[in-house]
Amino acid sequence: MKTAAPPLPGWLAVLRQRLFATWLDTVVSLLCLYVVWRISVPLVQWLLIEANWNGASREDCTSSGACWVFIRARFAQFMYGQYPVPERWRVDLLGLLVLFAGLALSWRRLPRRKALAIAAVLVLPVFGIWLLYGGFGLKIVETREWGGLMLTLFLAIYAGLIAVPLGILLALGRRSRLPLIRFASVVFIEFWRGVPIITVIFLASLLLPLIMPTGFNVDRLARAVIGLAFVIAAYMAEAVRGGLQALPEGQTEAAQALGLGYWRITRMIVLPQALRISLPAMTNEFISLFKSTTLVLIVSIFDLLGIAQAALADPAWVGMNMEAYVFAGAIYWFACFGLSLWSRSQEKRLQVAHGR
Amino acid sequence: MKAFLRDRKVRDIFWQVMATIALIAVVVFFVKNASDNMVKAGIASGFNFLWRDSGIEVPFNLTGYKPSDTIWALLWTGIVNTILVSVASIFLATVIGFTVGMMRLSHNWLLSTLAAVYIEFVRNIPLLFFVLFWYFGVLAALPTPKESFDFLGVVFLNRRGLSIPTPNDVSGFHLALLAILVLVAVQIGLARWARARQARTGQDFPVWIVGFVLVPEFVALFMALSTYTAGFIAEVVRGGIQSVRQGQIDAARALGLTQGRIVRLVVIPQAMPVIIPPITSQYLNLIKNSSFGAAIAYPEIVAVFMGSALVATGQAIEIIAITLGIYLTIGLAVSVFMNWYNARHKLVTR
Numbered sequence: 001m002k003t004a005a006p007p008l009p010g011w012l013a014v015l016r017q018r019l020f021a022t023w024l025d026t027v028v029s030l031l032c033l034y035v036v037w038r039i040s041v042p043l044v045q046w047l048l049i050e051a052n053w054n055g056a057s058r059e060d061c062t063s064s065g066a067c068w069v070f071i072r073a074r075f076a077q078f079m080y081g082q083y084p085v086p087e088r089w090r091v092d093l094l095g096l097l098v099l100f101a102g103l104a105l106s107w108r109r110l111p112r113r114k115a116l117a118i119a120a121v122l123v124l125p126v127f128g129i130w131l132l133y134g135g136f137g138l139k140i141v142e143t144r145e146w147g148g149l150m151l152t153l154f155l156a157i158y159a160g161l162i163a164v165p166l167g168i169l170l171a172l173g174r175r176s177r178l179p180l181i182r183f184a185s186v187v188f189i190e191f192w193r194g195v196p197i198i199t200v201i202f203l204a205s206l207l208l209p210l211i212m213p214t215g216f217n218v219d220r221l222a223r224a225v226i227g228l229a230f231v232i233a234a235y236m237a238e239a240v241r242g243g244l245q246a247l248p249e250g251q252t253e254a255a256q257a258l259g260l261g262y263w264r265i266t267r268m269i270v271l272p273q274a275l276r277i278s279l280p281a282m283t284n285e286f287i288s289l290f291k292s293t294t295l296v297l298i299v300s301i302f303d304l305l306g307i308a309q310a311a312l313a314d315p316a317w318v319g320m321n322m323e324a325y326v327f328a329g330a331i332y333w334f335a336c337f338g339l340s341l342w343s344r345s346q347e348k349r350l351q352v353a354h355g356r
Numbered sequence: 357m358k359a360f361l362r363d364r365k366v367r368d369i370f371w372q373v374m375a376t377i378a379l380i381a382v383v384v385f386f387v388k389n390a391s392d393n394m395v396k397a398g399i400a401s402g403f404n405f406l407w408r409d410s411g412i413e414v415p416f417n418l419t420g421y422k423p424s425d426t427i428w429a430l431l432w433t434g435i436v437n438t439i440l441v442s443v444a445s446i447f448l449a450t451v452i453g454f455t456v457g458m459m460r461l462s463h464n465w466l467l468s469t470l471a472a473v474y475i476e477f478v479r480n481i482p483l484l485f486f487v488l489f490w491y492f493g494v495l496a497a498l499p500t501p502k503e504s505f506d507f508l509g510v511v512f513l514n515r516r517g518l519s520i521p522t523p524n525d526v527s528g529f530h531l532a533l534l535a536i537l538v539l540v541a542v543q544i545g546l547a548r549w550a551r552a553r554q555a556r557t558g559q560d561f562p563v564w565i566v567g568f569v570l571v572p573e574f575v576a577l578f579m580a581l582s583t584y585t586a587g588f589i590a591e592v593v594r595g596g597i598q599s600v601r602q603g604q605i606d607a608a609r610a611l612g613l614t615q616g617r618i619v620r621l622v623v624i625p626q627a628m629p630v631i632i633p634p635i636t637s638q639y640l641n642l643i644k645n646s647s648f649g650a651a652i653a654y655p656e657i658v659a660v661f662m663g664s665a666l667v668a669t670g671q672a673i674e675i676i677a678i679t680l681g682i683y684l685t686i687g688l689a690v691s692v693f694m695n696w697y698n699a700r701h702k703l704v705t706r
Contacts, residue, residue: 019465177368178372180375194684195644195684199658199679202662206676211387294484322493325489340479
C-alpha cells in the first residue's frame with residue numbers, strides 16, 4: 001500500500017474505490033464509459049431528441065430520429081387489433097374490472113378476502129369471455145378480429161388460469177403414493193417439457209379439430225390457449241413440486257396423526273404452505289408463458305408482436321421496422337421486468353418469514 | 357366387507373384402475389374421432405409418404421439435398437440445420453454467458469452494472485422478438501450486395517448474409533462443415549493433450565478456438581439464440597460462482613496465486629458441478645428454441661417438415677409424431693450425455 005492520500009469527500013472516495021482502485025480498474029472503467037457513451041448517445045438521439053412526435057403520415061417524419069407518428073397512428077391497432085371500434089369499450093371495461101379486482105384483492109385487510117378472491121377467479125373469466133366475445137344481448141365479435149396487446153393479455157391470463165390448477169394436480173400426481181398415477185403424471189410433464197412450444201402450438205391447431213367429434217368446432221384462439229396451457233402446466237408442475245419437496249415431512253405426518261384424509265391434508269396443510277414457497281418459481285413460469293404467447297404468430301393469430309410485424313407490411317409506412325419493434329419490445333420488457341421484480345420481492349418476504 | 361373397503365391397498369388399486377380406465381376412455385374417444393375424421397377427409401395414414409418425392413426447395417442445406425429427393429431426405433436436411441444452428445449458438449451463448457456472468461460479479465461497479473443491464477434486458481423480452489429484430493431490423497438494414505462491407509476482398513457482409521468463399525459446387529458446403537468438424541476435433545484433441553501435458557510436466561499450453569458461419573436466416577437465428585440464452589447462462593454462472601466459499605478464494609490468494617489463476621484453477625472447477633445441471637437445461641432450451649427459425653423460414657425441422665412437408669402431404673398425425681419424437685430424442689440424448697459428464701466431473705474434483 002502506498003502512503004495514504006488525504007481522505008477524499010464521501011462520494012468521491014466511493015467513486016474512487018469502486019471504479020478507479022487500480023490502474024487496471026481505471027482502464028476497465030474508462031472502457032465501460034466509452035461503450036456506454038457510444039451506445040446511449042445515438043440511442044437517446046434517435047429515441048427522443050431527433051424523433052418525430054406530431055403529424056399524421058409518413059411525410060411528417062422529417063428529422064433523422066424515430067418516427068413515433070407511426071405508433072400514434074397505429075396505437076389503437078396495437079392495443080385492440082381489428083376489434084370493431086364501437087365495441088372497444090367492452091375491452092376497456094374488462095381491463096378496468098380486472099385491474100380493480102387485482103388491486104382490491106392485494107389489499108391485505110380487505111374483509112372476506114379469501115372468499116372474494118375465489119369468487120373473482122370463478123366469475124371474472126366467464127364474464128370476461130362474454131364481454132369480449134358477445135352473445136346474450138351483446139354483438140358477437142369473432143376471435144379472428146381480436147388482436148394486439150389485448151390478445152396477448154387474454155392468451156397469458158386464460159392459459160395461466162388453466163395451467164395453474166392443472167400444474168398443481170400434476171405436481172401432486174408426481175408425488176402420489178400410487179405408482180400408476182405417478183407414472184402418468186411423469187409422462188405428461190416430461191413430454192410437454194421436452195418439446196418446443198412452437199410445435200405444441202402447431203399441434204394444437206392441427207390436431208384438436210381432428211380429435212374432436214365431426215362438426216364440433218374448436219375455436220382457433222381456444223386451440224392456442226389449450227396448447228400453451230398444457231406446456232405451461234408441465235412447467236408449473238415442476239415449480240410446485242419444488243415447493244412440495246421443501247415442505248418438512250412432519251407436516252403431513254402430524255396431519256395424518258390428527259386423522260385427516262389425503263385431500264384435506266393437501267388442501268388445508270400441504271398446499272397453502274407449498275404454494276407460498278413456490279410462488280416465485282411459479283411467477284417465473286408465468287413470465288415465460290407471457291413471452292411464449294408471441295408464438296401464436298406462427299398460426300396467424302395477431303398478438304402484440306404479430307400486429308407490429310403485420311404493420312410493417314403497410315405500404316404507407318415502409319421502413320418503420322425499428323419503431324414497431326422498439327414499441328412492442330418496450331411493452332414486453334416493462335411487463336416482464338415488473339413481474340420479475342414482484343417475484344423477487346415475494347422471495348424476500350418468504351425468506352424473512354422463515355427467519356433466514 | 358366394510359373393513360375390506362377401508363383397506364388402503366384395496367382403495368389404492370381401485371383408484372388406479374379407475375384412473376387408467378378414464379385415461380384409456382379419453383384416448384379411445386380421441387383416436388376414434390381422428391380416424392373417423394380422416395376417413396371423411398380422405399387422408400391416408402402410414403409412413404409411406406416419407407419415400408415420396410418432396411418437390412420442396414430448401415435454399416440452405418449442407419446435405420446436398422435437391423427438390424427431387426424424398427421427404428425423408430428433406431427431414432434429414434432439417435435435422436442437420438437444426439443441429440448446426442444449435443451447436444453454433446450453444447458455443448457462442450456459453451462464451452458470452454460466462455463473460456457476462458463474470459462481469460456481473462466484478463467489483464468494478466460500472467462493469468457489473470453493464471452486465472446486469474444486459475441480463476435484465478435480454479431475459480425480459482420474448483425470444484421471437486429478437487429473432488424478428490435481427491432478421492427484419494438489423495439484417496434488412498445491412499447494405500445491398502453491391503455496397504457490402506468486405507474484408508480483404510474475400511469475406512463479404514451484406515443483407516444476403518455473411519459470405520465466405522467456397523468451391524463452386526454445392527459440395528463446398530460439405531467442405532465447410534468438414535472444416536468446422538475438423539476444427540472442433542483439433543480443438544478438443546489439443547485441449548486434452550494440453551491437460552495431459554500439464555498433469556505430467558506442470559507446464560501450461562495455450563489452447564485457441566476458431567470458427568466461421570453463413571446465410572441471413574442462419575445469422576439472425578444464431579445471433580438471437582446466442583445473445584438471448586447468454587443472459588440465462590450468465591445468471592447460472594453467477595449463481596455457481598457465488599456458491600464457492602470465500603475461504604477458498606482467500607486461501608488461494610494466501611498461496612500467492614494471481615487473480616486470473618484463482619478464477620481458473622480454484623473458483624471455476626468448484627463452481628462447475630453447481631453450474632452444469634442448470635446449464636444443461638439452458639442448452640436443451642436453446643435446442644428447442646431453434647424451432648423459432650420457422651418464423652423467419654430458416655429451414656430447420658419445424659419449418660421444412662412440420663411446415664412445408666405437412667402442407668404438401670397433409671399427413672398431420674405422422675409428421676407431428678415424428679417431429680416431437682426427434683425433439684424428445686435429442687433432449688434425452690443431451691441429458692444422458694450431461695449426466696455422464698457430470699458424474700465424471702464430480703469424480704475428478706472430489
